[in-house]
Amino acid sequence: MSDLPFGFSSSSGDDDGKDKNAGASGDGGPGNTGPQNPFGFGGAGFDPSAGLDPSALGQMFSQLGQMFSGMGTSMSGSGAAGPVNYQLAANLARQQIGNFTPVLEKENKAVADAVRLADVWLDDVTTFPGGxxxxxxxxxxQWLDETLPTWKGLCNPVATQLAGTWQQNLPPEAAQFAGPMMGMLTQMSGMAFGTQLGQGLGQLAKEVLTSTDVGLPLAPEGVAVLLPEAIATFADGLGLPAQEIIVFLAAREAAHVRLFTHVPWLRQRLLSTVEEYARGISIDFSGITDMTANIDPTELFSDPSKLEELISSSATFEPTTTPEQKAALDRLETLLALIEGWVENVVTQALSDRIPSTSALVETMRRRRASGGPAEQTFATLVGLELRPRKSREAAALWRSLFEATDVATRDKVWEHPDLLPDADDLDNPARFVERFIGGDSEIDSAIAELEKSLAAEAERDSAADDSADKSDESDDPDDTPGDPGR
Known part of the structure; x- marks a missing residue:
């Protein structure tokens, strides 16, 4: 597309406007990770060079050299501490992003205009006010820098558990001898995770269209974000009016922001579900004894490559999935599908009579997700979860069925409490959920009654506390103290 409206620039132009200070260009893709393979742990082992250009690989080995020379002393820079080396992750991600087009003021205005228009149309199809x-x-x-705090919240629980499990399962002899070097082992583990994360985020930053493209609220609360350069690339070849594409994406972003703003428990629910998964991580280390049996401990000091080999080999141990973890992943998958399905439902309602290409764009987004888009790749890498396209499609069908059987207010009321949300079984049989919800199912009635009872009890306690405080103030008032007969 040679001319996008709203002030958006085409992706097919020359590179004169590229930011030359963005770092060396790198075209490497994310690491070879797949579902149930968090942080690249799996049968293929950890490959630090996968998808990296020579300068990125050199940076990793430079940090590795610092650790060996310090023999376990802490690296400089706050980003190097902790279960993931976020300093390394950010640097590698920036190198992978390469050159990029700076945002122009007219593009900021274009985004504001598109979101404002979409928000007006969304007012008619949801009870949630604009957020x-x-x-x-x-x-x-900017996407990388602004969203990194949220990625830390997602990655830390998984990385911490994996790193702790590795250390706790060292053979006693190796653990005793490695004691002085444990700080370095922790840093190497953080580097492994940081490298994997940097590869994933670097690729993701070039592909995401909005701040909620992966289903999570990555931008600050109340901020709607579009990425013009990625949108221009996405629009190329679709054969659809560019203005309609931009307003459609703005409507999706605004709908996500409404939901996350006015369902206060939703954001924390997503993060806590990842933590539930992380707490159950365990790794089968039965083979580590064989691996270390033929290693002379003194070699770990005299030949750092032996230690590197030990750490790298440990990445081939497959994390085992417990029933608790599987349940947490199912809940996370279902919740993300419900978010995506609700957004698709309200955006389709808001735009179908106004933008002719709405149906085509909805199907394009579905195919994008089905072909392994950024959301699927990211979650498969970070938490071992592959979002199944079937779930999102079925969630959209459930919300549509509920709306057709009731109204907007009833559909949106489902978000009032986590206990009211459909579960994975309901996605497989949306008609049953609709019938149960509108038919006064005892479980739903009980959940609503319990919620109302809890709110009433809390209000009563607050009122009683206020009355008690007032009486206490009155009893302490010297003017109300009975006179002393001896006065």
């Missing part, structure tokens, strides 16, 4: 306080355009590097 956007600011609409902006981001470059890929």
């Amino acid at each position: 956007v306080s600011k609409a902006v355009a981001w470059t890929p590097v």
Whole structure:
């Protein structure tokens, strides 16, 4: 497309406007990870060079050299501490992003106009009021910098558990001898995770269209974000009016922001489900004894490559999935599908009579997800979860069925409490959920009654506490103290 409206620039132009300070260009893709393979742990082992250009690989080995020379002393920089080396992850991601087009003021205005228009149309199809306080355009590097805090919250529980499990399962002899080097082992583990994360985020930053493209609220609360450069690439070849594409994506972003703003428990629910998964991580280390049996401990000091080989080999141990973990992953998958399905439902309602290409764009987004888009790749890498397209499609069908059988208010009421949400079985049989919900199912009635009872009890306690405080103040008032007969 040679001319996008709303001030958006085409992706097919020359590179004169590229940011030359963005770092060396790198075209490497994310690491070879797949579902149930968090942080690249799996049968293929950890490959630090996968998808990296020579300068990125050199940076990793430079940090590795610092650790060996310090023999376990802490690396400089706050990003190097902790279960994941986020400093390394950010640097590798920026190198993978390469050159990028800076955001122009007209693009910021274009995003604000598109989101404002979409928000007006969304007012008619949902009871949730507008949640956007600011609409902006981001470059890929801005997306990386602004969303990294949220990625830390997602990655830390998984990485911490994996690193702790590795250390706790060292053979006693190896653990005793490695004691002085444990700090270095922790840093190497953080580097492994940081490298994997950097590869994933670097690729993701170039592909995401909005801040909620992966289903999570990655931008600050109330901020709607579109990424013009990625949108221009996405629009190329679709054969659809560019203005309609931009307003459609703005409507999806605004709908996500409404949901996350007015369902206060939703954001934390997503993060806590990842933590539930992380707490159950365990790895079968039965083979580590054989691996270390032929290693002379003194070699670990005299030949650092032996230690590197030991750490790398440990990445081939497959994490085992417990029933508790599988349940947590099912809940996370279902919740993300419900979010995506609700957004698709309200956006289709809002735009179908106004934008002719709405149906085609909805199907394009479904195919994008089905072909292994950024959301699937990211979750498969970070938490071992592959979002199944079937779930999102069925969630959209459930929300549509509920709306057709009731109204907007009833559909949106489902988000009032986590206990009211459909589960995985309901996605397989949406008609049953609709019948249960509108037919006064005892479980739903009980959940609503319990919620109302809890709110009433809390209000009563607050009222009693206020009355008690007032009486206490009155009893302490010297003017109300009975006179002393002896006065």
